[in-house]
Amino acid sequence: MAAKSRFVLQRLFNGLRTQSLWLQSSKSTSSQGRLLQRAQIRAVSCSHGLCRSASALTGPSSLSFRTHTCGELRSDHVGDKVTLCGWVQYLRQDLFVILRDFTGLTQILIPQEESASGLKSALCDLTVESVIQVTGTVRLRPSGQENKGMPTGEIEVLAENVEIFNICQKLPFEIKDFVKKSESLRMQYRYLDLRSSQMQQNLRLRSQVVMKMRDYLCNVQGFVDVETPTLFKRTPGGAKEFVVPSREPGMFYSLPQSPQQFKQLLMVAGVDRYFQIARCYRDEGSKPDRQPEFTQVDIEMSFVEQAGIMSLVEGLLQHSWPPEKGPIKVPFHTMKYEEAMRDYGVDKPDTRFNMKLIDLSEVFSASDVEFLRSALSKPGGTVQAICVPGGANLFTGKTLDELKQAAKTQFGQELSVVLIRADGTLKSPLKKLLSQSVTDNLLKTTGAKPGDVLLMAAGSLHTVRPLLGHLRLQSAQLLESSGVTLRDPSAFHFLWVVDFPLFLPKEDKPEELESAHHPFTAPLPEDSQLLYTEPHKVRGQHYDLVLNGSEIGGGSIRIHKAAEQHHVLKNILKEDTTLLSHLLEALDSGAPPHGGIALGLDRLISIMVGANSIRDVIAFPKSFRGHDLMSRAPDSLSEEELNAYHISVKWPTKHERCEEDERK
Amino acid sequence: MAAKSRFVLQRLFNGLRTQSLWLQSSKSTSSQGRLLQRAQIRAVSCSHGLCRSASALTGPSSLSFRTHTCGELRSDHVGDKVTLCGWVQYLRQDLFVILRDFTGLTQILIPQEESASGLKSALCDLTVESVIQVTGTVRLRPSGQENKGMPTGEIEVLAENVEIFNICQKLPFEIKDFVKKSESLRMQYRYLDLRSSQMQQNLRLRSQVVMKMRDYLCNVQGFVDVETPTLFKRTPGGAKEFVVPSREPGMFYSLPQSPQQFKQLLMVAGVDRYFQIARCYRDEGSKPDRQPEFTQVDIEMSFVEQAGIMSLVEGLLQHSWPPEKGPIKVPFHTMKYEEAMRDYGVDKPDTRFNMKLIDLSEVFSASDVEFLRSALSKPGGTVQAICVPGGANLFTGKTLDELKQAAKTQFGQELSVVLIRADGTLKSPLKKLLSQSVTDNLLKTTGAKPGDVLLMAAGSLHTVRPLLGHLRLQSAQLLESSGVTLRDPSAFHFLWVVDFPLFLPKEDKPEELESAHHPFTAPLPEDSQLLYTEPHKVRGQHYDLVLNGSEIGGGSIRIHKAAEQHHVLKNILKEDTTLLSHLLEALDSGAPPHGGIALGLDRLISIMVGANSIRDVIAFPKSFRGHDLMSRAPDSLSEEELNAYHISVKWPTKHERCEEDERK
Known part of the structure; x- marks a missing residue:
């Protein structure tokens, strides 16, 4: 830090809007250079030994120890003396330190000469995730060693000086995007989890x-x-x-x-x-x-x-x-x-795909199938279906049984499943109960084609619509997990x-x-x-x-x-x-x-x-149960602390605890 | 509302930065006019009877019933048909309604012709603070009737149509800046208090x-x-x-x-x-x-x-x-x-005025005045003063007694008061205890002039500095309330x-x-x-x-x-x-x-x-006691509501209540 200049950049150009300026990484340096020249630079006496550093005026490296971020250097910078700060992503063969900050990675070349042996051993002894500052000169990587997959892959920085701010102790998991961590481990060490590029x-x-x-x-x-x-x-x-x-x-x-x-x-x-x-x-x-x-x-x-x-x-x-x-x-x-409920069975329809609810009340109006007739005879009674394209091929018997079971337990509804065979005939317990004209009408109204499956329910509008709305979304997920592209993940x-x-x-x-x-x-x-x-x-x-x-x-x-x-x-x-x-x-x-x-x-x-x-x-979310797993909140308080608020804890009896557990 | 156009302004020009545009009131209209022309205007069917209004795209009157705000119209607008919305500030002689919104006031002229009698009686029957929408034509006020003190004072709007949104019932106080209200009344009716131009x-x-x-x-x-x-x-x-x-x-x-x-x-x-x-x-x-x-x-x-x-x-x-x-x-x-404590007796000095603490330990180092010698003989002992310019003339005996009393009760310190007479002699119980050379030295060190007063304390640095720091601020207030200009109210x-x-x-x-x-x-x-x-x-x-x-x-x-x-x-x-x-x-x-x-x-x-x-x-602050006087929070809760959180109120005993009251 002794190397820090004892100058203060007295005026910050606040009138200037530099929003887009520093986002253009390679151009920003020269623009900032011009800004710097326009700045009124003035020496001040610094009585307490700490001085304002002569760093950039605006942008992500302003007022900082660094001159550039780790994602910023390009071949334009070759020959520049730079200072970077960041975390050790990894060390390679005692030759390179890969340094990371929020903008990306830069390769630091460890000098191999005897005269730099102190610097070399300081760098080689680093643990990953240690925090350092490196000063050095930008140079082109030797021909053939460029990394096209890395925005700074054309260059490397030959280290001339290092300051070690903090050595990282053993970590509970690695800070690499491909390392899968459990949700609770991520929450407990949220400050490490947030280092991932995704977060x-x-x-x-x-x-x-x-x-x-x-x-x-x-x-x-x-x-x-x-x-x-x-x-x-x-x-x-x-x-x-x-x-x-x-x-x-x-x-x-x-x-x-x-x-x-x-x-x-x-x-x-x-x-x-x-x-x-x-x-x-x-x-x-x-x-x-x-x-x-x-x-x-x-x-x-x-x-x-x-x-x-x-x-x-x-x-x-x-x-x-x-x-x-x-x-x-x-x-x-x-x-x-009313239209959303009618077509999608829900008031927040996912309109990225079709598979709308189809009203079959007309088709079955003259039906003598008992459960259909009974449903339609009641006020607000209806028979409706969704047609899942390709469902007959893609849904296993087990899947269909699970859908039926869910309809029963979550909605109290029977679900009729009608598969359309390759030859256009139906496969369903209903088949023998339906006349040819009703069957034809059913296929025509639903537009079902060979290989499709109809999920059909009869009952009150108030339960049939939400049930089919739910099955529509579940079927979409099932189709997608079978490899069908139904919803464009980049569509809004x-x-x-x-x-x-x-x-x-x-x-x-x-x-x-x-x-x-x-x-x-x-x-x-x-x-x-x-x-x-x-x-x-x-x-x-x-x-x-x-x-x-x-x-x-x-x-x-x-x-x-x-x-x-x-x-x-x-x-x-x-x-x-x-x-x-x-x-x-x-x-x-x-x-x-x-x-x-x-x-x-x-x-x-x-x-x-x-x-x-x-x-x-969310930077610091709570768990499902509303807990902060990092600090362990909520927590107990002393009686004295509660006294200030004139409250006391009413501990539940054993009986109450059991009742509560059951509700969960 | 039937008059509202059934058009939708389909594209909002979001790329445009119009921050300063609508702040220039008279220019903004034409600029917005151009924006409007560039907008792709398209008729849409509006199935539920509510349509997107053809109002401005950006700025304070966008997407609104109004075409302009009440502070916006100037002579440039003469002849324009405008719609204003706002509160009735007052009615004058059955001729004018003064309409207010957050930007200011506009004079609405009530038509007097027989054919407009319905409109006239609707406007004349309004109570102050009722909320209306007026459509009319901007005209110049008759010569000699302009109001130079009012930004819209050149014009008035001849009413052609009015919609009454809400009639205001009796108010607890008037919404006029010169009406002084009690703090608690302001808090209870905060939604009225916030209508003042200052808030x-x-x-x-x-x-x-x-x-x-x-x-x-x-x-x-x-x-x-x-x-x-x-x-x-x-x-x-x-x-x-x-x-x-x-x-x-x-x-x-x-x-x-x-x-x-x-x-x-x-x-x-x-x-x-x-x-x-x-x-x-x-x-x-x-x-x-x-x-x-x-x-x-x-x-x-x-x-x-x-x-x-x-x-x-x-x-x-x-x-x-x-x-x-x-x-x-x-x-x-x-x-x-250390400098702040030494010169101002406080770690947050008000540097808008001088009146610094003066160390008199040197002056009295050889003094044989008992209380001074005693103070100086202890480790960390000091004698210090502030010199209040003009204080001898401006502070009454009662004021000085109050300062002494405050020193005693708040800081446990005796305060010595030394007035400098017009002839340069001292008026103080100390006078007879001080030699001429000490007196001369005192006047020289403090720079006290005829008409000034010295407030002096002897004791430990830890109490003398905060005491004089406090008296410095109190003296400044006293001087200012006597009409002395000490601190520029516009200085920061x-x-x-x-x-x-x-x-x-x-x-x-x-x-x-x-x-x-x-x-x-x-x-x-x-x-x-x-x-x-x-x-x-x-x-x-x-x-x-x-x-x-x-x-x-x-x-x-x-x-x-x-x-x-x-x-x-x-x-x-x-x-x-x-x-x-x-x-x-x-x-x-x-x-x-x-x-x-x-x-x-x-x-x-x-x-x-x-x-x-x-x-x-702060829009909705709490009172000194932490109460929201408008909604009456905090409030009591039912036992059932507390049960969900497993707490119960621990009511204080009569004895505890008395103790608490004493602490307050």
């Missing part, structure tokens, strides 16, 4: 996408980034909210599931356009691929209709989409809720789903209604009078954004009249309105029409990068 | 500053925005951390006071440059102007020295500083901790304070040491060997950033060697190292040298805008 890329891409989103909202569309509190009051029905004891006996904050109330209050406050990359909390125990804390892009606008929010989100995604993932087309396709299918019902019957008390989304969603204008007469028929101004079959966002135009909001809460949902009295009062003091949306950032980024789990796009 | 400006300025900070860190300096968890493990000694019960009996998360551990782990993970606008939590009960949740600009870099972080922060503040607040000069002045004095001691004696057990800042701070390289011999002499690589006498940031170069960190934790601080075993293990697996800083965003912005309290730059 580095995921975190950096996430940062860049979020930056562009902010740029669009703030700089292009005039939104205001407002932070809202996370220590808040429990919301009505907020069973999934974490609680936080205060120092007042018996008084608790809650960690909200979203800034819903605040975003609406900001509209009442005249903020006009609000956004926040908001931390949200949801205590759901151990649902797969959910996190107790997660992030949403939270947006609210005044004086806007549903179409305005949809256009805004399309613009937002187009603006922030990583160029290397290909352009996305707007406007996105829009589908009504965005879809708006609209015209949701505003209320649904409660599962446990079907005579009562609950909000399909949340109680603040406004009805479609043409349905608003039905609120007072037939609320179950009201459709909401709600819109979900679906990407490749995953819901990545949802929003609505909100109720902005206090009387309507009060009616919904009190008369339809039978909620205690006193818990929301501040919101009702706010609506009565000059609330503009407003609406918004929240996008699930973790899910969006994970689909963008093709990750299997949102845990691959 | 609108504060929130918008905060959003813009943060956006520019992100731009600098992310786009200019290559930092990665990484989110870190807030549900974490309790840190050793984390008495101020809120606890969050989990669904596992007896197991708790903690809400961390900062992402300190995560930022260091990210450096170990090779992220190289991390930043986050991080939500932090601190449970301090009811300290004035503290919030239980607050925001810091959290930064960490690898391969960097102290000077690098300091330059980075200077560049960051220069880049993000609002132009209207005037330029700031870098590098900031740097002062050693940044100051780095460096070379802090690494450890301080514990207040309750002075034979033991505690970290002056936190246990991860590295020693100055030249002091590092003292860690093993005389730890109390070690200075740390810590730096505080001070603005106008407030600490707005602090950071350090961290210890990156496991052995050194272990020694500090175990041998010096006597901490249980198992609680930090994951961090120690991380340092042993290839940790680079690294350091960082955290800036207190709420405090920084409040000084920037000249707010009295950080509550004026």
